[in-house]
Amino acid sequence: MPMNATRGYHSGLVDLTSGQISREIFVNEDIYAQEQERVFARSWLFVGHESQIPNNGDFFVSRMGEESVILCRDRSGAVRVFLNSCRHRGMKVCRYDDGNAAVFTCPYHGWSYGTDGALVGVPFFREAYHSELDKTKWGLVPVAQLACYKGTVWANWDASAPPFLEHLGEFRRFLDLILDGWDGREGQAELIGGVQKWIIPCNWKFPAENFSGDTYHNISHRSVDLVGAGPSGRSRRDYNELNVARKLHVALPDRGHQTITYALPKDHQPQAAYQNSPEVAEYFRHCEEERRRRPGSNNRLMGAPGEIFPNVALLPRQPRTLAVWHPKSAHETEVWRFFFVDRDAPQQVKNFLRDYYIRYSGPAGMTEQDDMENWNYAHAASRGVIARRYPYTYEMGMGHAVENYEWDGLQIPGRVIDLTKAQASEEPMRNLYRRWAQFMEADSWDELMPWRHETAAQAAQ
Amino acid sequence: MSDPINVRALAVGTRVMLGSGAEVEIIVNPEDGVWLFARYLSSADDPAMVGTEDMIFAQDVVEIRP
Ligand code: FES
Ligand SMILES: [Fe+2]
Numbered sequence: 001m002p003m004n005a006t007r008g009y010h011s012g013l014v015d016l017t018s019g020q021i022s023r024e025i026f027v028n029e030d031i032y033a034q035e036q037e038r039v040f041a042r043s044w045l046f047v048g049h050e051s052q053i054p055n056n057g058d059f060f061v062s063r064m065g066e067e068s069v070i071l072c073r074d075r076s077g078a079v080r081v082f083l084n085s086c087r088h089r090g091m092k093v094c095r096y097d098d099g100n101a102a103v104f105t106c107p108y109h110g111w112s113y114g115t116d117g118a119l120v121g122v123p124f125f126r127e128a129y130h131s132e133l134d135k136t137k138w139g140l141v142p143v144a145q146l147a148c149y150k151g152t153v154w155a156n157w158d159a160s161a162p163p164f165l166e167h168l169g170e171f172r173r174f175l176d177l178i179l180d181g182w183d184g185r186e187g188q189a190e191l192i193g194g195v196q197k198w199i200i201p202c203n204w205k206f207p208a209e210n211f212s213g214d215t216y217h218n219i220s221h222r223s224v225d226l227v228g229a230g231p232s233g234r235s236r237r238d239y240n241e242l243n244v245a246r247k248l249h250v251a252l253p254d255r256g257h258q259t260i261t262y263a264l265p266k267d268h269q270p271q272a273a274y275q276n277s278p279e280v281a282e283y284f285r286h287c288e289e290e291r292r293r294r295p296g297s298n299n300r301l302m303g304a305p306g307e308i309f310p311n312v313a314l315l316p317r318q319p320r321t322l323a324v325w326h327p328k329s330a331h332e333t334e335v336w337r338f339f340f341v342d343r344d345a346p347q348q349v350k351n352f353l354r355d356y357y358i359r360y361s362g363p364a365g366m367t368e369q370d371d372m373e374n375w376n377y378a379h380a381a382s383r384g385v386i387a388r389r390y391p392y393t394y395e396m397g398m399g400h401a402v403e404n405y406e407w408d409g410l411q412i413p414g415r416v417i418d419l420t421k422a423q424a425s426e427e428p429m430r431n432l433y434r435r436w437a438q439f440m441e442a443d444s445w446d447e448l449m450p451w452r453h454e455t456a457a458q459a460a461q
Numbered sequence: 462m463s464d465p466i467n468v469r470a471l472a473v474g475t476r477v478m479l480g481s482g483a484e485v486e487i488i489v490n491p492e493d494g495v496w497l498f499a500r501y502l503s504s505a506d507d508p509a510m511v512g513t514e515d516m517i518f519a520q521d522v523v524e525i526r527p
Contacts, residue, residue: 101491101493102489102491102498103491103493103496105491105493105495105496107495110495110496110518110519112493112495112496112516120516121495121496121516121518123518123520124518
């Protein structure tokens with residue numbers, strides 16, 4: 001690896017030996033421009049969910065990094081993702097948020113593309129082009145790689161990146177906590193409502209590191225806890241399991257994914273939740289019992305905030321949501337928040353959850369507003385010439401992570417810090433920025449897949 | 462010059478005349494105001510077009526047939 005493990009990203013902007021990171025990586029516009037090329041143009045990015053495009057011709061206009069893309073189900077039923085830019089002069093071909101289309105017609109000169117991206121209509125093709133334009137060369141630009149996983153759709157502009165599930169690695173089980181049904185059945189999630197979209201005046205890495213597992217900022221949400229916005233009218237969430245669970249930070253160093261998770265004891269029983277609605281409480285009690293009957297280690301994990309590198313945040317439980325931190329400029333982030341429910345849940349349960357979700361998250365959500373306030377002012381107060389001279393500290397819990405963590409027969413992958421007593425660590429943030437620095441330095445994906453070299457070396461032995 | 466025709470509002474089955482004098486019948490209207498999918502009923506310029514389907518550009522539509 002070209003990156004010096006102690007002083008990453010060229011000039012030591014990410015120094016994981018001292019646990020210090022320069023404010024420049026958040027506020028410097030040149031670094032931001034390089035990130036678009038080195039991080040976003042070669043990472044797996046979340047573009048949407050198949051429940052948004054159930055029928056042929058359905059589309060959802062999404063984003064990858066700064067750029068608009070069209071997620072659609074073509075006329076033959078295949079899922080596609082294209083750059084939303086006309087090949088003639090670059091006009092945004094589709095300016096709706098979502099819908100159903102037979103063709104995507106460019107408003108500028110009228111070029112028209114099929115739902116498979118092929119250029120099908122060119123005004124005055126015979127007269128002006130004398131039928132000489134090779135239409136097969138001028139279709140919409142497709143992504144290099146596309147992956148559908150339990151309904152979620154991910155895309156990558158880099159053909160040399162590893163397949164999506166290899167990139168996800170052992171983090172898959174934490175993503176499954178959102179995508180599988182509450183009763184443990186595979187892939188039961190569907191999107192509820194529209195996607196909430198709004199802009200926060202801060203660098204995208206502020207929310208990305210916060211959702212990586214910042215348990216230290218709980219104090220910031222004290223007012224929400226006091227109000228009792230949770231689904232049982234107390235606190236923020238129903239978390240009765242905490243009394244018996246181990247609270248963990250889990251970080252996958254070679255992937256850059258990290259999360260908080262709760263490990264439950266072998267024989268734990270469902271805890272009272274959703275006490276403000278007997279029907280909803282009964283639904284979840286039933287699901288929790290079903291889930292315990294299903295084999296697999298995931299029934300002993302309780303989901304909590306986490307981050308899939310680079311810009312997707314998960315919150316598997318209360319509220320069950322994915323957020324994408326789209327970079328807009330060094331100083332602005334466009335957040336897209338997607339909310340999920342079990343497809344088969346009774347309508348009453350879905351309605352209850354919708355109310356809870358928007359009370360908690362999104363631009364009007366009480367908890368998200370606390371976070372936005374912090375990121376907004378932290379960013380602004382870090383931009384000045386004097387402020388930039390002083391790095392942030394990420395040394396909390398350095399040297400305290402362990403590998404091969406096991407508790408009560410449950411094995412946890414990656415590097416783990418037990419927070420049950422410690423309460424907080426900055427291991428997840430160090431993990432995020434280590435991976436970020438690797439991306440900023442590496443010239444090819446080959447340098448970003450150390451696990452492949454390890455496998456090859458083992459095979460050679 | 463005749464008044465422009467709002468192709469968005471044309472129903473499937475409508476017959477229209479094109480600038481070339483050809484007559485086509487609309488088979489799909491994507492309602493984007495720019496294109497129609499149509500079948501050729503007549504085409505003096507190129508008789509081989511009759512019976513074929515093609516995309517018709519809005520500016521090419523000159524008249525709605527009764
Ligand atoms: S920019 Fe799209 S047709 Fe010219
Ligand atoms: Fe928060």
